Amino acid sequence: MSRIGRLPIVVPATVDVTIDGRTVTVKGPKGSLTRALHPDMIVSREESQLVVSRPTEQKTHKQLHGLTRTLVNNMVVGVTDGYRKGLEITGVGYRAALNGRKLQLNLGYSHPIEIDPPEGISFEVETPTRLSVVGIDKELVGEYAAKVRSMRKPEPYKGKGVRYTGEVIRRKAGKAGKIGGKK
Numbered sequence: 001m002s003r004i005g006r007l008p009i010v011v012p013a014t015v016d017v018t019i020d021g022r023t024v025t026v027k028g029p030k031g032s033l034t035r036a037l038h039p040d041m042i043v044s045r046e047e048s049q050l051v052v053s054r055p056t057e058q059k060t061h062k063q064l065h066g067l068t069r070t071l072v073n074n075m076v077v078g079v080t081d082g083y084r085k086g087l088e089i090t091g092v093g094y095r096a097a098l099n100g101r102k103l104q105l106n107l108g109y110s111h112p113i114e115i116d117p118p119e120g121i122s123f124e125v126e127t128p129t130r131l132s133v134v135g136i137d138k139e140l141v142g143e144y145a146a147k148v149r150s151m152r153k154p155e156p157y158k159g160k161g162v163r164y165t166g167e168v169i170r171r172k173a174g175k176a177g178k179i180g181g182k183k
Contacts, residue, residue, distance in 0.1 A: 005065030009050040009073045012080055017050060019043050024072055028079025031136045035075060041068040078136040085133045085145035086165030095128035107152040
Protein backbone atom coordinates (compact mmCIF):
# COMPACT_ATOMS: atom_id res chain seq x y z
CA MET A 1 0.00 0.00 0.00
CA SER A 2 1.16 3.55 -0.68
CA ARG A 3 2.77 4.96 2.45
CA ILE A 4 1.65 8.48 1.64
CA GLY A 5 -1.72 7.48 0.18
CA ARG A 6 -2.87 5.53 3.22
CA LEU A 7 -2.37 8.47 5.63
CA PRO A 8 -5.64 10.19 6.50
CA ILE A 9 -5.94 13.95 5.94
CA VAL A 10 -6.95 15.77 9.12
CA VAL A 11 -9.54 18.45 8.33
CA PRO A 12 -9.54 21.39 10.82
CA ALA A 13 -12.85 22.68 12.17
CA THR A 14 -12.49 25.93 10.17
CA VAL A 15 -12.32 24.05 6.85
CA ASP A 16 -15.36 22.87 4.86
CA VAL A 17 -14.79 20.05 2.33
CA THR A 18 -17.34 19.18 -0.37
CA ILE A 19 -16.92 16.01 -2.45
CA ASP A 20 -19.05 15.93 -5.60
CA GLY A 21 -18.15 12.90 -7.71
CA ARG A 22 -14.56 13.47 -8.79
CA THR A 23 -14.52 17.19 -7.85
CA VAL A 24 -13.27 18.22 -4.42
CA THR A 25 -13.90 21.75 -3.09
CA VAL A 26 -12.11 22.98 0.02
CA LYS A 27 -13.20 26.24 1.72
CA GLY A 28 -11.27 27.75 4.59
CA PRO A 29 -10.36 31.05 6.26
CA LYS A 30 -7.95 32.07 3.44
CA GLY A 31 -10.19 31.18 0.49
CA SER A 32 -11.55 28.36 -1.61
CA LEU A 33 -9.90 25.79 -3.93
CA THR A 34 -11.52 23.34 -6.34
CA ARG A 35 -9.83 20.45 -8.13
CA ALA A 36 -11.03 17.65 -10.40
CA LEU A 37 -9.31 14.41 -9.39
CA HIS A 38 -8.73 11.24 -11.39
CA PRO A 39 -12.03 9.36 -11.78
CA ASP A 40 -10.58 6.08 -10.43
CA MET A 41 -9.51 7.53 -7.07
CA ILE A 42 -12.06 7.42 -4.23
CA VAL A 43 -12.11 10.28 -1.71
CA SER A 44 -14.37 9.79 1.31
CA ARG A 45 -14.99 11.71 4.50
CA GLU A 46 -14.85 9.94 7.86
CA GLU A 47 -15.71 12.34 10.71
CA SER A 48 -12.97 15.00 10.73
CA GLN A 49 -10.71 13.17 8.27
CA LEU A 50 -10.48 12.58 4.53
CA VAL A 51 -9.38 9.18 3.27
CA VAL A 52 -8.15 8.47 -0.27
CA SER A 53 -8.45 4.89 -1.51
CA ARG A 54 -7.76 3.08 -4.77
CA PRO A 55 -9.92 0.47 -6.50
CA THR A 56 -7.21 -2.06 -7.51
CA GLU A 57 -3.54 -2.88 -7.04
CA GLN A 58 -2.63 -1.90 -10.62
CA LYS A 59 0.56 0.10 -11.03
CA THR A 60 -1.25 3.22 -12.29
CA HIS A 61 -3.67 3.14 -9.35
CA LYS A 62 -0.75 2.81 -6.92
CA GLN A 63 0.93 5.80 -8.55
CA LEU A 64 -2.23 7.92 -8.45
CA HIS A 65 -2.99 7.00 -4.82
CA GLY A 66 -0.20 9.02 -3.17
CA LEU A 67 -0.52 11.83 -5.72
CA THR A 68 -4.25 12.29 -5.09
CA ARG A 69 -3.77 12.30 -1.31
CA THR A 70 -1.00 14.90 -1.58
CA LEU A 71 -3.06 17.14 -3.89
CA VAL A 72 -6.03 17.13 -1.49
CA ASN A 73 -3.75 17.69 1.52
CA ASN A 74 -2.10 20.66 -0.24
CA MET A 75 -5.56 22.17 -0.76
CA VAL A 76 -6.41 21.81 2.96
CA VAL A 77 -3.06 23.30 4.05
CA GLY A 78 -3.40 26.12 1.48
CA VAL A 79 -6.79 27.36 2.71
CA THR A 80 -5.67 27.22 6.38
CA ASP A 81 -2.04 28.42 6.35
CA GLY A 82 -1.28 29.38 2.74
CA TYR A 83 2.03 29.01 0.92
CA ARG A 84 5.04 31.32 0.62
CA LYS A 85 8.08 31.04 -1.63
CA GLY A 86 10.99 33.38 -0.86
CA LEU A 87 13.30 34.89 -3.47
CA GLU A 88 16.59 36.81 -3.13
CA ILE A 89 18.06 39.22 -5.67
CA THR A 90 21.85 39.55 -5.91
CA GLY A 91 23.62 42.10 -8.08
CA VAL A 92 24.58 45.78 -8.16
CA GLY A 93 21.48 47.84 -8.95
CA TYR A 94 19.20 44.79 -9.03
CA ARG A 95 16.03 45.39 -7.01
CA ALA A 96 12.32 44.73 -6.73
CA ALA A 97 9.44 47.06 -5.92
CA LEU A 98 5.67 46.83 -5.81
CA ASN A 99 3.73 49.04 -8.22
CA GLY A 100 0.16 48.54 -7.02
CA ARG A 101 -0.31 44.76 -7.26
CA LYS A 102 2.34 44.43 -9.97
CA LEU A 103 5.92 43.44 -9.22
CA GLN A 104 8.51 45.69 -10.85
CA LEU A 105 12.00 44.23 -11.25
CA ASN A 106 15.20 46.06 -12.21
CA LEU A 107 17.58 43.28 -13.23
CA GLY A 108 20.22 44.99 -15.36
CA TYR A 109 18.18 45.16 -18.55
CA SER A 110 17.53 48.43 -20.38
CA HIS A 111 13.95 48.42 -19.06
CA PRO A 112 12.17 47.40 -15.85
CA ILE A 113 10.22 44.13 -15.94
CA GLU A 114 6.62 44.11 -14.66
CA ILE A 115 4.85 40.92 -13.59
CA ASP A 116 1.09 41.06 -13.08
CA PRO A 117 -0.04 38.34 -10.61
CA PRO A 118 -3.20 36.30 -11.28
CA GLU A 119 -6.11 36.10 -8.85
CA GLY A 120 -5.02 34.36 -5.64
CA ILE A 121 -1.32 35.29 -5.90
CA SER A 122 0.34 38.33 -4.31
CA PHE A 123 3.89 39.58 -4.06
CA GLU A 124 5.46 40.87 -0.84
CA VAL A 125 8.67 42.91 -0.96
CA GLU A 126 10.44 42.93 2.43
CA THR A 127 13.57 44.75 1.22
CA PRO A 128 14.54 45.77 -2.33
CA THR A 129 16.53 42.51 -2.59
CA ARG A 130 14.14 40.10 -0.80
CA LEU A 131 10.63 39.25 -1.91
CA SER A 132 8.03 36.51 -1.50
CA VAL A 133 5.32 34.98 -3.65
CA VAL A 134 2.26 34.29 -1.45
CA GLY A 135 -0.98 32.41 -2.15
CA ILE A 136 -3.23 29.48 -1.23
CA ASP A 137 -2.54 27.32 -4.32
CA LYS A 138 0.85 25.59 -3.90
CA GLU A 139 1.14 24.88 -7.61
CA LEU A 140 0.50 28.50 -8.63
CA VAL A 141 2.87 29.90 -5.96
CA GLY A 142 5.68 27.68 -7.23
CA GLU A 143 4.91 28.54 -10.84
CA TYR A 144 5.08 32.30 -10.27
CA ALA A 145 8.21 32.03 -8.12
CA ALA A 146 9.84 30.14 -11.01
CA LYS A 147 8.58 32.81 -13.44
CA VAL A 148 10.21 35.59 -11.38
CA ARG A 149 13.44 33.57 -11.09
CA SER A 150 13.51 32.96 -14.85
CA MET A 151 13.70 36.72 -15.53
CA ARG A 152 17.42 36.61 -14.54
CA LYS A 153 18.67 33.21 -13.38
CA PRO A 154 21.73 33.29 -11.11
CA GLU A 155 24.93 33.05 -13.12
CA PRO A 156 27.79 30.83 -11.92
CA TYR A 157 30.66 33.36 -11.96
CA LYS A 158 29.52 36.18 -9.67
CA GLY A 159 26.19 34.71 -8.54
CA LYS A 160 24.19 37.67 -9.85
CA GLY A 161 20.49 37.12 -10.49
CA VAL A 162 17.30 35.97 -8.77
CA ARG A 163 17.51 32.82 -6.61
CA TYR A 164 15.22 31.00 -4.20
CA THR A 165 15.85 31.67 -0.50
CA GLY A 166 18.42 29.13 0.64
CA GLU A 167 19.35 28.05 -2.90
CA VAL A 168 23.07 27.35 -3.29
CA ILE A 169 24.65 28.39 -6.58
CA ARG A 170 27.66 26.37 -7.70
CA ARG A 171 30.37 28.89 -8.46
CA LYS A 172 32.94 28.57 -11.25
CA ALA A 173 36.42 30.00 -11.40
CA GLY A 174 36.80 32.69 -14.03
CA LYS A 175 39.73 33.24 -16.40
CA ALA A 176 42.17 33.56 -13.49
CA GLY A 177 41.29 30.02 -12.39
CA LYS A 178 42.75 28.50 -15.54
CA ILE A 179 45.85 26.38 -14.91
CA GLY A 180 48.44 25.90 -17.64
CA GLY A 181 47.77 26.88 -21.22
CA LYS A 182 49.62 28.30 -24.18
CA LYS A 183 52.72 30.46 -23.79
